[in-house]
Amino acid sequence: MELGISMFGDLRFNPQTQQRKAPHQRFTEMLEQVKLADEVGLDVFEMGEHHRADYSVTNPQLFLSAAAAVTKNIKLGSAVTVLSSSDPVRLFEDFSMLDQLSKGRTHIMAGRGSFIESFPLFGFSLDDYDALFEDKLMLLLDLINKNGTDINWNGRLTQNLKNVDLYPKPFQDKLPVWIAVGGTPASVLRAARLGLPIMFAIIGGMPINFKPLVDYYKENYLAAGHDAAKMQLGINSHTFVGANSNIKDEYFPFYAAQMDHIGKDRGWAPFSKDVFLNTTRPEGAYFMDEPNAVIDKILQQHEWFGHTRFVGQMDVGDPDHHMLMKSIELFGTKVAPEVRKALK
Template sequence: MELGISMFGDLRLDPQTQQLKAPHQRFTEMLEQVKLADEVGLDVFEMGEHHRADYSVTNPQLFLSAAAAVTKNIKLGSAVTVLSSSDPVRLFEDFSMLDQISKGRAHIMAGRGSFIESFPLFGFSLDNYDALFEDKLMLLLDLIDKNGTDINWNGRLTQSLQNVNLYPKPFQDKLPVWIAVGGTPASVLRAARLGLPIMFAIIGGMPINFKPLVDYYKENYLAAGHDIAKIQLGINSHTFVGATSSIKDEYFPFYAAQMDHIGKDRGWAPFSKEVFLNTTRPEGAYFMNEPNVVVDKILQQHEWFGHTRFVGQMDVGDPDHNMLMKSIELFGTKVAPEVRKALR
């Protein structure tokens, strides 16, 4: 199993000044964090895309290019690229460039995103929410399958292309594309039929409830004639690791502040400590605990899902930099080795 971390570049609101952390400070911290993730032997680092004041990263591939310069081995991908409001041609060029800079460590994770700000921002109608994703995914896959060479495409909601060649080419023979899903069966079915790697975002509730969707993906992946030996299936969950279980109490204020901030726009009730602690239990979705508990939880879910990649989203609420560095260190030096040992 590949093990890694993801971030959204959250910007913490100072309760005294009511000012968000400066983006340049967060970028500096995140570059130190991804460098450490590489040094402790983690396999994957992924960065999300948002277009809001409380998140610092609008362009994952731009940050990942900076990350490529301070790392050596860790794979670098988006989590997610909001494909519906992006230009697939530009994505191919950008990620091919990232792939060249990183010498073959880049991948795209395409999704529809959990926020809608990018649609009006870039001139797209939410009435075409599903159709935009479908059309742009098919164009992106065509560009990748043909390695950006001799492209002819008649677009419905995308541009049309005639005898187009794109540069640079990726470093890898083929740029990897993952599909990120929440809980929509249609999205799972699409990824399975296309034989694309899939990432399930399990960020609340009871993970066991995702088993029917995971099984649905596997069944349709096989039914479409794809080789089960090549299946790539990931789980992404909110994660924070501490030396002892007291990390739950230390991390809660950061996490709750972000949940409440997002919840204001969505009509959520205030985020309670009870909900938080219940979701950190063995059967819950959060991986926030000491290393041995996190190990056991990853292995339990592997029994359920048989996934090939686990990615812990670690910066929800923009926790203290030193706390987050310690979490990454423990995940890489205490959690990852034990998981790998158990799954040999």
């Protein structure tokens, strides 16, 4: 199993100053964090895309290009690229350039996005939410499968291309594309039929409830004639590791502040400590505990899902830099080696 971390570049709000952390400060911290993730042997680092005041990264590949310069081995990908409001041609060019900079450590994770700000921002209608994703995914895959060479494309909601070559070419023979899903069966079915790696975002509730969806993916992947040996399936969950279980109390204020901020827009009830603690239990979705508890939960979910990649989203609420650095260190030096040993 590959093990890694993801971030959204959260910007913490300071009630005293009524200001959020400066983006340049967060970028500096995140570069130190991804460098540490590489040094402690984690396999993957992924960055999300948002267009809101509470997140610092609008362009994952731009940050990942900076990350490529300070890392040596860790894979660098988006999580997610909001494909519906992006230009697949530009994505191919950007990620090919990133792939060259990183010498083949790049992947794209395409999703529809759980926030909608990018649609009006870039001139797209939410009425086309599904159709945009479908059309742009097909174009992106065509570009990748043909390695950006002699492209001819007539799109319904995209540009038309005739005898187009794109540059630079990626370092890898073929840019990897993952599909990120929440709980929508149609999205799972699309990824399975296309034979694409899939990442399930399990960020609340009881993860065991995702087993029917995971099985649905596996069944349809095989039914479409794809090679079982090439199946890749990931789980992404909110994660924070501490030296002991006190980390739950230490991390809760940061996490709750961000949940409440998002919840104001979505009509959620205030985020309670009881809900938080309940979801950190062995059967819950949060991986927020001391290393042994996190190890046990990863292995338990592997029994349920048989996934090939686990990615912990670690910066929800923008916790203190030293706390996040310690969490990454423990995840890389205590959790990852034991998980790998158990799954040999």
